[in-house]
Amino acid sequence: MLDIWIEKYRPKNLSEIHGQKENIQKLKSFVNAKELPHLIFAGPAGTGKTSAALALSIELFGENYKENLLELNASNERGIDVIRENVKDFARIKPSNELGFKIIFLDEADQLTSEAQAALRRTMELYSSTTRFIFSCNYSSQIIPPIQSRTVVMRFRPLIPDQMKSRLNDIARKEDFTIDEDSLTAITEISEGDMRKALNILQAIYSSGEVSARRIYEIAGYAQPSDFKKLLSTSISGLFDEARAVLDRMLIEDGLSGMDIVKGLHSYVRKEPIAPRQKIEIIMALAEAEFRIVEGSSDNIQLDALLAKIAYIGNEYS
Amino acid sequence: MVWVEKYRPKKIADLIVSDSILDQISKWIDLWKEGTPVKKAMILYGPPGVGKTTTVHVIANELGWPVVEMNASDLRNRDSMKRIALMASIYGDLTTIGENRSGPNKIVLIDEADNIFEGRSRQSGGDTGGISELAKIIKSTRNPIVLTMNEYYEFRRKSSASEIINEALNIEFLQYKRRNDTDYKQFRMKLLARINQILREEGIKIGQSQIMDIVERNENDIRGILNDIESIRDYGQGGASSQADVGYRDSAQNIYKAISTTFKSQDYNKVLRTLYDKDFTTEDYMMWIDQNLPDEAQEPKDLMDAYEVLSRADRLVGRVFKKQHYAFKMYAEEMSAGVSVMIKEKNEHYVKYKFPEIIKSMSRMREARRSREQLLMKLSVAAHTSKRKTRDYFWFYSYLATRDKKFLEGIEKMLQLSDKEVARLKKSGK
DSSP states (O other), X not given: OOXXXXXXXXXXXXXXXXXXXXXXXXXXXXXXHTOOOEEEEEOOTTSSHHHHHHHHHHHHHGGGGGGGEEEEETTTSSSHHHHHHHHHHHHHSOOSSTTSOEEEEEETGGGSOHHHHHHHHHHHHHTTTTEEEEEEESOGGGSOHHHHTTEEEEEOOOOOHHHHHHHHHHHHHHTTOOOOHHHHHHHHHHHTTOHHHHHHHXXXXXXXXXXXXXXXXXXXXXXXXXXXXXXXXXXXXXXXXXXXXXXXXXHHTSOOOHHHHHHHHHHHHHHSOOOHHHHHHHHHHHHHHHHHHHHSSOHHHHHHHHHHHHHHHHHHTO | OOHHHXXXXXXXXXXXXXXXXXXXXXXXXXXXXXXOOSOOEEEEEOSTTSSHHHHHHHHHHHHTOOXXXXXXXXXXXXXXXXXXXXXXXXXXXXXXXXXXXXXXXXXXXXXXXXXXXXXXXXXXXSSSOHHHHHHHHHHHOSSOEEEEESOHHHHHHSTTHHHHHXXXXXXXXXXXXXXXXXXXXXXXXXXXXXXXXHHHHHTOOOOHHHHHHHHHXXXXXXXXXXXXXXXXXXXXXXXXXXXGGTTSOTTHHHHHHHHHHHHHOSXXXXXXXXXXXXXXXXXXXXXHHHHHHHHXXXXXXXXXXXXXXXXXXXXXXXXXXXXXXXXXXHHHHHHHHTGGGGOSSBOOSOOOOOOOHHHHTHHHHHHHHHHHHHHHHHHHHHTTOXXXXXXXXXXXXXXXXXHOHHHHHHHHHHTTOOHHHHHHHHHTTO
């Protein structure tokens, strides 16, 4: 077993899932009836959508669940054709269980364009006798109506602090360490109902050797990569050559794409204390850069132009 | 003849492949000589240009067996699948069917097998996939089948791929992996010995440090290395502004002149005239401007204004492809040629124009991007988390990797991380 806690402590059955009581009851009733409709799991990150799909499969199919479950991720695959081919290949082989169906779990289904979803709908119809689809998404409104009408929609809500704290305490006990109330509060505050985030932070502070609220906030800050900080601070103070050196390193050595860089800068800038006028100018520059990266041909030219603009903003609105 | 062809290995001794890999392969071939082994196929995987395909040809050559080669893109239709199935199932070739032959006597090579899936289309009838079809062929083959691929881990994720992987001997050409293991060291030794031998034969003298630079820059891609060294011969060593410009120098003279006119001439029409008989592309021209613009514009406003022109020109270049409208390119070029008009405070000093960093590093950048994506994909699958989300949590994996030795060892083993991937993981965790 991989020593990533979100995997190590992933619920093995539906009862182990924290929160989402109604959904879990409904899912259990499907298990008892040995029948399953197509489903949409809608809700923010870290609320148990993937866990519910996995636990459901384990309860339905037992040990051989892996043969009867195809996990796909809309944002990982290289386009709708690949997804359809995968579905086809999987659906073609007869279910190796007595229920007569297999499950296809499509994570981040809302990442698909509506055209892609329409294409998927046809595939869904084609294999409906032997497969059940579970679509997971942040908002069910992003799923096209024809798919919605063929599925049961379940909403997953952010976990409330008490639910998170009891789970975090459980895990701390199993890993043989104690965690005080302040630290628990700090984690729940930062992770805003996202269990994945909470567990990752818990594992990170445990590995740092100091389980304290202070360390938790420190690590939360750590999640902001220092390269973006450097990129912004050099360019805004007009050190164009230095900024460009940082940029080139991120592109060439770290393998980031132009889009990664614009998005990373954006999320960094949003949280930074920068004078409002500068901030809005920078956000406009980022928006324009993102647009031009999509439209243009060379990420590099667009990013260099962005740095030049930020340098100007830093000089003009200081 | 280009060197890559001229010096393509013909004997096993010429191969730049570690002994342990050669050992595994020849043992497998020996099994074939004695009968039909349990693993009837062999998968050779690794980055491009490290000699996977060449090794197969050389070994076949030593055996005196022909290689029946299929490219994955050939596998689009049923007929070619049938052809492979037939070639794999018979001894001898199509002209000798019926003759009494016994025992395997050819190697069926399926190059770039990781592309089979995408190569498949409706033409195949849609009812059987290329991969499961191939798995069937492997089960019944009477001749050794070799598959080569770059993206082994992507391949492994495809459905039915496990049927092939489990039936095959999987060998990684691990030149990137574990810089201090003996396989890697041996590969590097053979590589340098081979390069020096070629240089001796060609009567070319290059410093060892320059050779090492070229080897590093090409990330051990033998094909790339030979091409680069060959271009040193063609363009000579003197005169070049930097030895790192090797291989990009053919149009450098002309573009250098165009760039200096672009920046230094006061006459926009003259700049346009120098572009009439250019032998470089608009895109290259723009990248050269991009590289050197900051040295010419001293004021923030000038720099921004000049970049604004270049950025809009680049947007037009993007539209050339999206709209298939080539006239945009002319506008893009003429706009780029005018960047110096935007610079009010010109740099009056002599500027030594530099070769665009981004062109020099193109292959390194591509490789970095590829390996980053691959690492994210591995983590994504292991943690049931999308690649997008995994990107957000990369800090977390880095953090653990630098602090928790057990975690790192576990993840390294389970995800089969290469040294490079481990380094990438640990890098942002400090």
